[in-house]
Amino acid sequence: MATNRNTLGKGLGKGLGKGLGKGLGSLIPEDISGDNIVIKEVVKEIIVKEPSEMKLKISAIEPNREQPRRFFDEDALIELSESIKQYGVLQPLLVQKKNDYFEIIAGERRWRAAKLAGIKEVPVIIKDYTSQQVMEIALIENIQREDLNPIEEALAYQRLIKDYRLKQDEVAEKVSKSRAAIANSMRLLKLDERVQQMVMEDMISNGHARALLIIEDGDKQYLIAQKIFDEKLSVRETEKLMKEINKPEKVKPAKPMNDFVYRDLEEKINKIMGTKVSIKNKKEKGKIEIEYYSREELERIIEMIESIQ
Incomplete structure (x- = not known):
């Protein structure tokens, strides 16, 4: 048994030495009888554990x-x-x-x-x-x-989570990033597909894309993305634009149900005074504003009011 082991060892050493640089087949010596199968298994194990170039x-x-x-x-x-x-x-x-x-x-x-x-x-x-x-x-x-690019990266994270049922923190650990970085990356997939394509083609940057996430409407996102590209807006300019677009519209106070009554009175007083008159009403209270455009007109209005007495 000792002789067989020595023969196996010498043969393997000789075979490996002769075989270097001549391909995997040459690692198996042809001149060893009886132990060839064993040697093949040994070499196979070496190749699997330590794959060579x-x-x-x-x-x-x-x-x-x-x-x-x-x-x-x-x-x-x-x-x-x-x-x-x-x-x-x-x-x-x-x-x-x-x-x-x-x-x-x-x-x-x-x-x-x-x-x-x-x-x-x-x-x-x-x-x-x-x-x-x-x-x-x-x-x-x-x-x-x-x-x-940012979209390819986000899609890869998404696939690891969906197809292989990994959690965000598990993905983060595998790629040496924070969980927040993974979550922020995947948020880009909420963008309209046309905008995602623009990011992939480097027409707009990752920073531009993140700024666009404020807008929920896909068509609006795409139009703004085109504006960014056409006008070569910086990320800071884009963020400023997003703030302007996202400002809540000022809601005009609703006119009272009987507003037409006051408008009718305004017209009547306008004809009497010969100038613009506005009635500002709030519930049962209010005020009348009479406009004038010169000193002479002011004196005329005063004389008219005094004549009423």
């Missing part, structure tokens, strides 16, 4: 359809592709095996840029995750790199 054809790799990020800056991709042409892909993609392809868990931007650069193979690390873990890793990577 390897290269895959870029055509065998596909993006994660559930990836939170939807928009990629074309200019930034072109810039990265030029760097990749010179130095290659410096950081491996994290992928997992699907039926007939490998799905990207983290590194879609590098994959896109590599395709633009005409690279045929890219470095990868293959791991196996649950759908929730994939979502969390993609979200965390994008947040750390500040690659997500």
Whole structure:
């Protein structure tokens, strides 16, 4: 039994030494008889526990359809592709095996840029995750790199809460943010869909979008968002505009039911006095205002009143 163990140890050491840099298949030596199955299991365990970097054809790799990020800056991709042409892909993609392809868990931007650069193979690390873990890793990577726009980030939080039944504080812990930050982010999903699209396309900023939350009507939100974009309003100017729009309208006091009686009296006195007369009434009390526009007219009105005596 001791001989078998020594043989196994020597063979594995020899196989691992010969196999470095020659692919996973070369890690399994062909010259060990009887213990080949055991060695395969040992190597398999090593690979699963400590996945190593390897290269895959870029055509065998596909993006994660559930990836939170939807928009990629074309200019930034072109810039990265030029760097990749010179130095290659410096950081491996994290992928997992699907039926007939490998799905990207983290590194879609590098994959896109590599395709633009005409690279045929890219470095990868293959791991196996649950759908929730994939979502969390993609979200965390994008947040750390500040690659997500505010709406994409809010949608990712919403999905973790709805699809995987996480609480806001659990999501906050996973992405190293406060619970209030998660709640404030998700409030943006209350905006009209057209306004959300404008945020995703960087037509208006996160600050503009938060200011618009004061307005509940979707059509009104969209019209103001267009005004912000067209007039290039700053966030501060937008907040000021929101305060003006949201001011409660001054309610004019309702006229009394018998108001027509006083208006009729006003007309009669106007004809008698030859100038504008207003009757201000409040319940049973009130006052009469007589307007004049010159000293001469004032003297005429006084003479008229004195003549009544």
